[in-house]
Amino acid sequence: MISRHIPVPPRQLVSVISRTIGGGLIGLGNMIEAEHEGNGVRLRVTGLGYAVVPTGVFPQ
8 A cells, every 4th residue: 555655666665664673673672782780671662553662661
């Protein structure tokens, strides 16, 4: 549905979406690693209706 409105080949669209999601997961992993003190972490997430976005990482 989205690809009908974006004038790029589908492979490029999938590649951009995959890189964006991957970059976000790497960023979340870095935030968790920075806050981890040996007892785990708590994640604060915000729902956007179509996605859940982590908005905070706190040590326990």
